[in-house]
Amino acid sequence: xxxxxxxxxxxxxxxxxxxxxxxxxxxxxxxxxxxxxxxxxxxxxxxxxxxxxxxxxxxxxxxxxxxxxxxxxxxxxxxxxxxxxxxxxxxxxxxxxxxxxxxxxxxxxxxxxxxxxxxxxxxxxxxxxxxxxxxxxxxxxxxxxxxxxxxxxxxxxxxxxxxxx
Amino acid sequence: xxxxxxxxxxxxxxxxxxxxxxxxxxxxxxxxxxxxxxxxxxxxxxxxxxxxxxxxxxxxxxxxxxxxxxxxxxxxxxxxxxxxxxxxxxxxxxxxxxxxxxxxxxxxxxxxxxxxxxxxxxxxxxxxxxxxxxxxxxxxxxxxxxxxxxxxxxxxxxxxxxxxxxxxxxxxxxxxxxxxxxxxxxxxxxxxxxxxxxxxxxxxxxxxxxxxxxxxxxxxxxxxxxxxxxxxxxxxxxxxxxxxxxxxxxxxxxxxxxxxxxxxxxxxxxxxxxxxxxxxxxxxxxxxxxxxxxxxxxxxxxxxxxxxxxxxxxxxxxxxxxxxxxxxxxxxxxxxxxxxxxxxxxxxxxxxxxxxxxxxxxxxxxxxxxxxx
Amino acid sequence: xxxxxxxxxxxxxxxxxxxxxxxxxxxxxxxxxxxxxxxxxxxxxxxxxxxxxxxxxxxxxxxxxxxxxxxxxxxxxxxxxxxxxxxxxxxxxxxxxxxxxxxxxxxxxxxxxxxxxxxxxxxxxxxxxxxxxxxxxxxxxxxxxxxxxxxxxxxxxxxxxxxxxxxxxxxxxxxxxxxxxxxxxxxxxxxxxxxxxxxxxxxxxxxxxxxxxxxxxxxxxxxxxxxxxxxxxxxxxxxxxxxxxxxxxxxxxxxxxxxxxxxxxxxxxxxxxxxxxxxxxxxxxxxxxxxxxxxxxxxxxxxxxxxxxxxxxxxxxxxxxxxxxxxxxxxxxxxxxxxxxxxxxxxxxxxxxxxxxx
Numbered sequence: 001x002x003x004x005x006x007x008x009x010x011x012x013x014x015x016x017x018x019x020x021x022x023x024x025x026x027x028x029x030x031x032x033x034x035x036x037x038x039x040x041x042x043x044x045x046x047x048x049x050x051x052x053x054x055x056x057x058x059x060x061x062x063x064x065x066x067x068x069x070x071x072x073x074x075x076x077x078x079x080x081x082x083x084x085x086x087x088x089x090x091x092x093x094x095x096x097x098x099x100x101x102x103x104x105x106x107x108x109x110x111x112x113x114x115x116x117x118x119x120x121x122x123x124x125x126x127x128x129x130x131x132x133x134x135x136x137x138x139x140x141x142x143x144x145x146x147x148x149x150x151x152x153x154x155x156x157x158x159x160x161x162x163x164x165x
Numbered sequence: 166x167x168x169x170x171x172x173x174x175x176x177x178x179x180x181x182x183x184x185x186x187x188x189x190x191x192x193x194x195x196x197x198x199x200x201x202x203x204x205x206x207x208x209x210x211x212x213x214x215x216x217x218x219x220x221x222x223x224x225x226x227x228x229x230x231x232x233x234x235x236x237x238x239x240x241x242x243x244x245x246x247x248x249x250x251x252x253x254x255x256x257x258x259x260x261x262x263x264x265x266x267x268x269x270x271x272x273x274x275x276x277x278x279x280x281x282x283x284x285x286x287x288x289x290x291x292x293x294x295x296x297x298x299x300x301x302x303x304x305x306x307x308x309x310x311x312x313x314x315x316x317x318x319x320x321x322x323x324x325x326x327x328x329x330x331x332x333x334x335x336x337x338x339x340x341x342x343x344x345x346x347x348x349x350x351x352x353x354x355x356x357x358x359x360x361x362x363x364x365x366x367x368x369x370x371x372x373x374x375x376x377x378x379x380x381x382x383x384x385x386x387x388x389x390x391x392x393x394x395x396x397x398x399x400x401x402x403x404x405x406x407x408x409x410x411x412x413x414x415x416x417x418x419x420x421x422x423x424x425x426x427x428x429x430x431x432x433x434x435x436x437x438x439x440x441x442x443x444x445x446x447x448x449x450x451x452x453x454x455x456x457x458x459x460x461x462x463x464x465x466x467x468x469x470x471x472x473x474x475x476x477x478x479x480x481x482x483x484x485x486x487x488x489x490x491x492x493x494x495x496x497x498x499x500x501x502x503x504x505x506x507x508x509x510x511x512x513x514x515x516x517x518x519x520x521x522x523x524x525x526x527x528x529x530x531x532x533x534x535x536x537x538x
Numbered sequence: 539x540x541x542x543x544x545x546x547x548x549x550x551x552x553x554x555x556x557x558x559x560x561x562x563x564x565x566x567x568x569x570x571x572x573x574x575x576x577x578x579x580x581x582x583x584x585x586x587x588x589x590x591x592x593x594x595x596x597x598x599x600x601x602x603x604x605x606x607x608x609x610x611x612x613x614x615x616x617x618x619x620x621x622x623x624x625x626x627x628x629x630x631x632x633x634x635x636x637x638x639x640x641x642x643x644x645x646x647x648x649x650x651x652x653x654x655x656x657x658x659x660x661x662x663x664x665x666x667x668x669x670x671x672x673x674x675x676x677x678x679x680x681x682x683x684x685x686x687x688x689x690x691x692x693x694x695x696x697x698x699x700x701x702x703x704x705x706x707x708x709x710x711x712x713x714x715x716x717x718x719x720x721x722x723x724x725x726x727x728x729x730x731x732x733x734x735x736x737x738x739x740x741x742x743x744x745x746x747x748x749x750x751x752x753x754x755x756x757x758x759x760x761x762x763x764x765x766x767x768x769x770x771x772x773x774x775x776x777x778x779x780x781x782x783x784x785x786x787x788x789x790x791x792x793x794x795x796x797x798x799x800x801x802x803x804x805x806x807x808x809x810x811x812x813x814x815x816x817x818x819x820x821x822x823x824x825x826x827x828x829x830x831x832x833x834x835x836x837x838x839x840x841x842x843x844x845x846x847x848x849x850x851x852x853x854x855x856x857x858x859x860x861x862x863x864x865x866x867x868x869x870x871x872x873x874x875x876x877x878x879x880x881x882x883x884x885x886x887x888x889x890x891x892x893x894x895x896x
Contacts, residue, residue, distance in 0.1 A: 017874065020367035024859065030362045031299055031596040031858045042306050043600040056313075058338065060320035086232035121235035121326040122334055135320060183693045191776040205697070205864055294776045296768065296861025302597035362858070368768060369860050519697070520863045523777050 055137040060120045063090075063113050064136045065153040072161045073154055074132035075108045081124040081133060089114040090124060108154055115141060116149040180208055187216045191294050191523040194533030198510070198522070205518050210511045214504075218537040225497045230256050230330050230464045233497065238324035240501060241535035243283040244477040246275045249328035254409055255473035255484040256330035259466030265455035266411075268332045270448050273411035274345065275315075275327065276475075277441040281352070282311040283478035284434045284441075287530045291431065292363055294527035295372055300363055307355050314344045332458035345449050349442055356438060364435065373428035377513040377525035380425060387512070388505035391480025392437060393529050396430035398423035403476035415447045427521075427528040434530070465492050479503055479530055503535040543659030570662050574651055578800060583613040585799040585849070592850065593857045623788035628690060631785065635689035640786065640793035642682030647800040650675045654807045655729045657817045657837040668729040669717055669812070673710070676763070676804055679797065680706040683765075683772065686794070687782040698781025701864055702772035705762060708871040709769075712759035715879040719752040719886045720745070720812040733816040739823070740815035748886045753813045755875050755882070757851065760805035762867070764798060767856035771864055806848035810841060814848075817841040 034040050046053070055061070065073045075092070082090040095109035125133050143149060186197035195216035201208040221240060225233040230252070237248035250272050257264060264272075285308040292300025312322040318337040319327040327334050363369050379389065384397040394401045402419040404412045420436045422429035468490040474483040480502025487496040506529050514525045553562040587602065587610065594601025602609030628636065653668045655661040665671050680703060687699020721727055723745055724735040735741075742749050762769040773781035783794045810816060817837030821829045862870065 023365045023367045023370075027362050027366045027858050028854055030358055031854065034598055035592070035595045035854075038595065040598050041595070041600055042309070042598050045600070045603070056317040056320075056338075058318065058320040058335070059316055084232070086228050086235060119235055119326075120321060120324070121232070122320060123231060123235075126334065181693060190779060202693075202697075205701075292860065296770065296774070296776060297859060299593070299597050299857050302599060306598055363860070366860065368862055368866075371866055372860060372863060518863055518865065520771075520774070520777050520861070 055139065057137070058135075059137045059139070060122055060135040061138040062115055062136050062141065062151075063118065063124065063133060063153065065111055066132055066134055067155055067158055068161075071155060071158045073108070073158055074130040074161050075111060075154070076130055076132075076160060077106050077108050078129070080127045080129070084123045084127040086121060086123070087114075087117045087119055089118040108160055111153040113151045113153050114149065115151060116146055179203055185522075186213075191526065192533070193290060193531065196507075196531065196533045196536065198526070200519070200522065202519060205520075207514055207517055207519055207522050209515055210522065212507050212510055214507065214533070214536045216537065217534050219534075221538045222497055222499065226494060229492045230466075230494070233494070234329050235324070235326040237499070238326055239534060240499065240538055241477055241479060241482070241503065241532050242323060243286060243532055244276075244279055244479065244482075245324050245326075246272075246279040246328060247475055247477040248482060249326060250276055250410065251473055251475040251477075251482050251484045253328050253330045254475065255471050255486055256464060256466055258473055259469070259471040259486065259488060260330075260461075260464070262331070262459055262461070264332050264459060265457070266453045267455035268457055269411045270452045271333060271337055271457075272328055273415075274445050274448050274452075275325075276410070277444045278311050278314060278345070278348075280478045281438050281441045282308050284438050285311075287434060287478075288359060288363075291524075291527045291530075294523050295369060297363060297366075297369070300359075303355075303359070303362070307352060310344075310348050310351060314341065314348060317341070317344065330464050331461050332456070336457045342449055342452070345445060349446055349449070352438075353442060356435075359435065364431070370428065372520070372524055373431060373528070374426060376427045376517060376521050377430075377528065378426050379509060379513045381423070383509060383512055384425070387509040389480070389509050389529075390505065391477070391502050391530075392420075392433040393430050393506050394480065395419070395421045396433045396528075397425035401481060403474050403481055407474065409473075409475060411448060412444075415444050417444050427524055430528040463492065465490060474500070477502060479532065479535070480506060499538060501535045501538060503531050503533075507531055507536055541658045546659050570652075574648065574662065578648055578651060579796075581803060582796040582799050583617060585803060586613045586616075586795070588846075588849070589799070589853055592853050596854075596857050617792065620792040621789050625790060626785075626787045628692075628785050631691045632689040635685050636785075637790075639682045639686035639689060640790045640797075642685065643679045643797045644682075644793045644800075646675055646679040646682065647797045647804060649678075650804045651800070653729065654804065655733060655811060655816055656841050660838070661729065664728060664730050666726075666728045669721060669727045669732075669808070672804065672808060673714055673717070676801065677706060677710050679801065683782050686786070690782070690785040692785050694778045694780075694784045695782050698772045698774065698778045698784070701774070702765060702782060704864070705765070705769065705771060705867060708868055709759045709762040709875075712755055712871060712875045712879055713763055715876070715883060716752045716756035716759060717808070717812060719748060719883055722883070722886055722890060723749070724812075729811055729816070732812060733818060736815040736818055739821070740813065740818070742813045745886070746889065748882050748889065749813065751878065751882045752886075753809070755879055756809060756813070757848070759871075759875060760809065761852050761855055762871075764801040764805055764852075766798065766802060767852060768859035768861055769867060770856075770861060771867060774861060776861075802849060802852055803845065806845045806852065807841075809848045810844040814844045815840075816844075 044053075065075060067073050077092055077094040079092050082088075082092050091112040092108065093110040093112065094106040096104050097107055099105045122135065125135060141149070180201050180203045182199060182201050184197060185200050186192040187195040192198065197213040197216065199211040199213060219239070221236045225236055228236070234249050234252050237252055238245040240248055285304045289301040289304025292298075292304070315325055316322045318341050319325040319334070379393075379397045381398045383389070384394045384399040389397070389399070390401045398421050400406070400419060400421060403409075405419045417440045420433045420440060422433060466486065466488040468488055471486045471488065472483060474481050481500070482502055483500030485498040485500065486494050489495040510526060510529065514522045517525065550566060553566055556562070557565065590612070591601040602612035605611040605615045627633070650672050652662040653665055653671055655664070683702045684699045687695040687702070720732065720741050723741055724732040726732055726735070736744070742753055745752070761767045765772045773783070778784070783791055786794060817840050819832040819835060819837070819840050821832060
């Protein structure tokens with residue numbers, strides 16, 4: 001009896017070794033399979049593939065004020081976007097001008113966007129009733145000077161469609 | 166240098182204190198384990214948190230409900246959708262409104278995708294904690310597919326802020342269903358590979374089986390929820406016990422084991438990935454039509470106190486809102502899963518080796534910003 | 539064919555005739571030292587590069603691809619970076635021991651390179667106890683590791699160093715016993731004679747199953763000896779940040795790093811020499827045309843090809859398996875490898891006694 005149980009233990013000892021080695025070989029099969037299949041490489045060569053690199057249309061890169069071909073934007077200085085922004089990343093600075101009809105009007109002077117404090121929550125875009133804002137797909141925002149991340153979104157010389165009407 | 170009483174005491178017992186963290190490869194963030202060792206053996210662990218405390222709860226008091234949603238992304242950044250959903254559900258319940266079925270379906274699909282992505286990253290990091298570096302890249306490789314789905318629909322990969330009180334920020338992309346289908350077929354092929362590489366491995370099993378035993382009583386006493394608690398047989402899946410969104414409509418199993426060791430906490434997550442795939446599989450083809458945002462005049466819950474809990478990838482997330490009827494909460498409090506899950510570590514990792522401490526803390530799947538908020 | 543003996547002999551005889559014996563000896567020593575050092579540095583760097591490329595392929599990545607075509611100069615750029623980095627002096631560290639430790643580690647591995655036969659005649663010194671010499675020298679590296687851990691005055695370093703000590707001392711036994719199997723077959727410890735005994739077939743083929751067992755045990759124990767792969771407890775990056783070299787920076791860190799790779803090369807080179815026929819070409823019995831073709835491939839290629847194969851196996855282990863725990867590591871040695879090894883040795887002695895091997 002004692003001999004039998006000893007034999008059993010010896011058998012277990014070798015079975016353990018066999019099962020252990022088999023499981024290790026099984027794992028090595030996975031890495032080995034990928035080693036011989038270079039087609040499975042998922043790395044993208046980033047700066048080289050800039051030309052064909054396409055971001056998804058919805059990607060929230062940075063906020064822009066939409067300008068049409070006549071350099072018109074649609075901001076009517078209602079300030080809703082700035083109020084909806086949780087971090088105060090948007091400042092809408094208005095200026096008063098006297099229009100052709102002699103009435104003073106508030107028009108956009110500077111639309112300042114702080115990219116450095118923006119958390120890309122996306123609340124500003126649906127907040128705009130005029131659909132004047134959208135997120136652009138650019139993503140290369142790295143700069144050496146933090147002040148460069150404070151951007152003026154209305155292009156120089158641009159005017160609002162709503163004020164021209 | 167004058168020796169303190171504590172030092173003398175430690176010397177007599179041949180013990181020494183070592184700080185794992187706040188900068189340490191295995192704490193996955195700025196968590197600090199003050200660990201007392203005797204040789205290789207861990208005598209006790211004192212977790213210190215607070216290194217990434219940002220005061221999210223206090224900040225939220227000055228933000229409107231749609232605004233404060235984006236801060237919840239930054240708590241458990243691996244379950245961003247689920248955190249958003251928790252706040253959204255709490256506010257919606259407070260206001261007594263119901264979102265459309267379409268929103269419910271999409272929220273559930275996004276939450277389950279998020280859960281898979283989170284478990285993939287956990288699997289990657291857990292393998293790395295144990296020294297198998299290749300798992301990290303396989304997990305991240307497959308996680309990219311989910312992040313692509315997120316990016317196409319929500320515009321962000323990690324911190325989406327997509328689910329908002331009243332519905333969703335936007336409708337999902339037309340490709341959403343197709344891509345999700347593709348992912349399900351793709352990942353069902355890859356999951357067995359995970360098992361082949363790591364689960365079956367004899368070294369892995371030796372390292373995890375019987376290590377860090379957590380009894381059911383301990384799990385309940387410490388409030389350990391999520392996969393970590395379910396590994397000890399604690400039926401704590403909020404999706405089952407208090408279903409929300411589209412969970413009442415789907416069939417899935419709550420994965421529980423009674424063994425309560427590191428290996429079974431691991432198995433819970435591996436099987437949860439299968440279950441999540443099944444849930445998505447049931448929903449993805451039947452998304453009904455409907456509005457994606459409720460027409461609400463103002464998001465102002467009535468005066469009172471409201472609580473909503475959801476199941477994140479790490480356990481039970483509770484949102485407690487005290488409203489004074491205004492557009493901002495008077496007080497908001499999050500019951501985050503990781504805070505409760507962390508403090509059991511002294512109980513389950515003491516008297517183990519230092520390598521086991523790494524394995525155990527990996528098996529609890531801690532996300533540090535969620536602990537500190 | 540391809541015998542480097544005459545070339546080496548003509549150089550030495552030229553030196554002997556031109557200079558006095560003292561200067562001839564000195565010049566040949568310096569020449570050899572320079573050649574070995576250059577070889578050591580270049581090979582070390584390219585092993586690092588090879589490892590990074592191989593693990594990248596296993597992990598669905600490209601690996602280094604920026605510096606030079608396919609990233610071949612990446613490790614050289616890294617070396618330049620490490621050379622220029624500040625050598626941080628640790629307060630309260632034992633500065634003498636702290637500074638000398640990386641040199642002990644690297645000198646041990648350079649010394650071992652000296653007796654490795656790369657091809658016929660291409661061997662710095664053919665000691666009659668070559669195997670014993672390499673075993674003795676390569677285990678000296680652990681002294682450097684222990685000193686590094688102790689002198690750093692850091693708890694992580696001490697834990698790493700103590701683990702390394704326990705590990706290398708235990709696995710030294712298995713390495714020695716596995717090599718003893720082949721020494722018993724070959725009947726010599728001299729590398730040239732061991733290779734000569736494999737003219738008619740490599741020991742891994744001639745030695746029946748015991749040779750295979752010895753080879754596997756040697757691979758496992760050898761991987762453990764170099765603190766690599768699933769046995770990298772001394773570094774245990776996720777537990778001890780970097781183990782014994784946590785506090786080292788710049789070129790001192792590079793010495794540890796380089797020594798690890800060269801130790802891997804040495805382990806692989808010994809495996810090649812003892813089990814896989816060293817620089818001998820691959821022959822199939824009674825297949826003369828094939829054997830002729832094989833003979834045309836220079837022995838240096840055979841040697842490095844076989845070594846590369848063994849190194850690849852070790853890298854494959856490292857990038858697949860999780861790390862063992864310290865008690866499991868010791869249990870593997872004392873409960874599995876050592877008893878099997880001893881039984882294997884008895885079996886081999888019996889085979890030799892009965893003249894059953896080819």
